[in-house]
Amino acid sequence: xxxxxxxxxxxxxxxxxxxxxxxxxxxxxxxxxxxxxxxxxxxxxxxxxxxxxxxxxxxxxxxxxxxxxxxxxxxxxxxxxxxxxxxxxxxxxxxxxxxxxxxxxxxxxxxxxxxxxxxxxxxxxxxxxxxxxxxxxxxxxxxx
Numbered sequence: 001x002x003x004x005x006x007x008x009x010x011x012x013x014x015x016x017x018x019x020x021x022x023x024x025x026x027x028x029x030x031x032x033x034x035x036x037x038x039x040x041x042x043x044x045x046x047x048x049x050x051x052x053x054x055x056x057x058x059x060x061x062x063x064x065x066x067x068x069x070x071x072x073x074x075x076x077x078x079x080x081x082x083x084x085x086x087x088x089x090x091x092x093x094x095x096x097x098x099x100x101x102x103x104x105x106x107x108x109x110x111x112x113x114x115x116x117x118x119x120x121x122x123x124x125x126x127x128x129x130x131x132x133x134x135x136x137x138x139x140x141x142x143x144x
Contacts, residue, residue: 011045012080013054014130015064019044021127022055029097030090030132051082073129080132087120087136100125107138115140 016022019042026032026046035052037044042057058064084090091105103123109116118138123131 008050008052011052011054013056014126014128015066015070015074016042016055016057016126016128018127019055019057022057025097025099025127026053026055029093029099031093048082049084053080073125073131075125075128075130078131079123080130081121081135082132084134084136087122087134090134091122094122094124102131103133109138109141111143112140114143116143 014022019039023034023044027034030048032046032048032053035045035047041062042059044055046053046055056064058070088105094101101122101124103121105120105122107118107120109118111117117140119135120138121133121135123133126132
């Protein structure tokens with residue numbers, strides 16, 4: 001296990017159909033690092049700039065936690081915001097990979113009471129259709 005292993009209050013687990021393909025995407029394209037894995041189970045714990053996710057491959061006869069029929073895209077209706085320090089650079093790498101981008105890179109300001117919170121963000125689908133929103137903090141400003 002990596003000595004820099006961190007714990008986070010919430011770590012989503014994404015079911016995947018091909019753990020090798022998912023690892024190529026998450027590690028090779030998005031820059032996650034493998035904290036640990038159990039290849040015999042098709043499982044990996046990943047980390048990127050303090051965000052963690054688990055990948056768990058669907059396998060015949062293996063215990064899985066599904067609440068219904070699963071069909072692509074798996075992430076319909078939910079996106080996972082993952083903080084990053086360089087949304088523009090990551091966006092370019094994702095574009096070059098040919099991954100499906102749902103939301104092009106944008107600067108967006110969201111009202112939170114009497115201030116605006118800024119993000120530079122984009123959304124990409126992982127190989128199984130989970131929506132990943134990478135967001136770079138742009139700070140805050142007063143509502144005009």
